[in-house]
Amino acid sequence: MPGFVDDLAANPLTQLSLEQLRTRTSIKWTTHPADVLPLWVAEMDVLLAPPVAAAVHAAVTAGDTGYPSGRAYARAFAAFAADRWDWRDLDIDRTAVVPDVMVGIVETLRLVTRPGDAVVVCPPVYPPFYAFVTHGGRTVIEAPLSPAGRLDLAALREAFAAAQRISRRTVLLLANPHNPTGAVHTRSELAALAALARTFGVRVVADEIHAPLVLARAQFVPYLTVPGAGDAFALHSASKGWNLAGLKAALLIAGPGAADDLNRLPEEVGHGPSHVGVIAHTAAFEHGQAWLDALLCGLDANRALLSELVAEQLPGLSLMWPEATYLGWLDCRGLGLHAVQQPGLPLAVTDIAGPAKLFLDRGRVALSSGHAYGTGGAGFVRINFATSPAILRDAVGRMSAALSSASAGREH
Template identity: 45%
Template sequence: MDVIADPLSLLRLRTSEKWRTFGEDVLPLFVAEMDFPLAEPIKRALHEAIDRNDSGYVAEQNGFADAFAGFALGRWNWQVDPAHVTTTTDVSVAIVETLRQVIVPGDAVVINPPIYPPFFDLVPEAGGEVHEVPLVRSDTGWSLDLDGLEQAFADGARAYLLCNPHNPLGHPHSIEDLTAVALLAAQYDVTVISDEVHAPLTHTDGTFTPFLSVSPEAAEYGICVTAASKAWNLAGLKCAAIVTSSARMRAALDGLPEEVLWRTSILGLIAGTAAFTEGEPWLDGAISAIQSNRVLLADLLDAQLPGVGYDQPRASYLAWLDFRQLGWGEDPSVMALEQSKVALNPGPTFGAEGSGFVRLNFACSPEVLSEAISRLAAVM
């Protein structure tokens, strides 16, 4: 099915951060929220919940786990035991609460910059200390620094916060890298928490592999945190999943406070269940629109901003743009906002490796994307 972005006139009626942070003269291409309308099955499920006044606390038996397990099996051939699925508020809360179960205060937790900026804050919130092992880039693309990871694990890191597909690069990690990570985790007794919230948005020319599925070692030492929030634009409804694939990891989560489950929004759970059971046709249409914009962005940059570096992502709708050749400074988003009235994410917030970069959200209409690049090019 075709999925078409809402017009600006309708988008500016939204009350979310994306549409309330800046004035109407600014094109907001920063926060990870799509401009597409909600999928009809999700809208229907939410309307039905309101019609029956269903706004209480979530029940422990609720259908969400079965819905996610069915989606994971059909989409990725990953067999998930619904008994190993726990819900909570969102992926960030899932990360913090999970880390608290597998580390003690002061333990090192590895992350891979350039990385989703909250990772730098979630680790200390859980009591850990951030240990950076940046991604490496070669002529064949991005990959994990396996030697760097092994050194960090050998030096005493107790957990590894993996992002797969990687934000902001839109890079699904290879099965070879993930298998190697699992072996290292087993060798050094490190828990791998894999944030896979962008996984349903993997493009048709990309391959996503759930970390827990790659090997017995991954199942034994891995925990997945995910949600329907990014793929179906449900971030504000607040429902995420914590998934395990072994008795060992399930036991590690036995200490989770009961409130972790109760913080789940019943409307978020209803929406997520509808997404995983009935939302694939809409999702495929959204991915088609995103891929079209991915190519359009490359063409626009080649024609109007040829000095900007851009590797087309293979998942999600975020572009990691290298402005260093243009001389826009350490944080090009400042000039983009002040001179072009285009709001982008500042590269330096993704780590030191982000100096001279910005992140651009292209889950919008082709017209908005074209206008944004024209505004940026006008500065030159």
């Protein structure tokens, strides 16, 4: 969209002060008291990209706030995917607009599984994977990541075999890129996964919501472009890349071998997306690349800054280097504040009072507690670094002070 490029050179993460951010009414800024720095939920501290803001304003001014229609969203995404990831065979006739990625996942599970069937996840992983799968009456089986935070084929093979014993239909719910570790699965990793899934007759549903947020020195690979992935599904959205969580709309994309399944998607599912949301997401993919590039530069700088701050100010903690997203996975197990999970048993309640609670109570910094992310998450916290460098420095400084306070308290 002409006229916007010059406005997008600035780092989007430095355009709002803490005082301005505290006027927001979203969950990030209203869950905790005003003295808490909220670096937990996946909302970025940015203004809307100018092309997105212009599209939303134009729709509201024109009263274009009815029901969604058409294929503009799918066409915009297909063009973005071709340009960004060289995904050139995406057929928009194998897409459907759904309210958001998690609703799309649930509806896909309803298409290809039955109640009681197994859904494999790779923890530590996005907590709603557990909640939405179990609420939908399916059974979660875990295939934990490797200690390096990457897909573990041996664990996947074991989980697929276990699923076969209890389920006629199995789905792997894949986070690509992975949340919370920020791992970007390589083409070879995904190809090996696709081959293993075909061996066991497992269908893959890939949550690719963070795909636009791959940082320097990594390359996103759409799962549907991998050989052997033709019967899989993928879900995409501009929600994370352009901070549009409050403007609901996502795309469900079927591989060639899943087209008949997609055709069975109930018509009423398409009533859930917001028309203004569809307009916003379409504008993001169609006109928002320059803004996204500026954002990625800011996130890359913040990633490096966070790594430096952790090394300098948080002794005993380590950051798993994120290749994508704006989420840092911090290993706090050296603090000894987490419960140890026994195989097959739920985490002890004491883990909830672990490092995340320490940093909230003593440092007034809200982070996401790792215990909620499943096996392997205990003793970790997730920090959202999609904020200004000043806020990030303040947050880590507070966390450092919290550690010092806790240490002093133990000495007394």
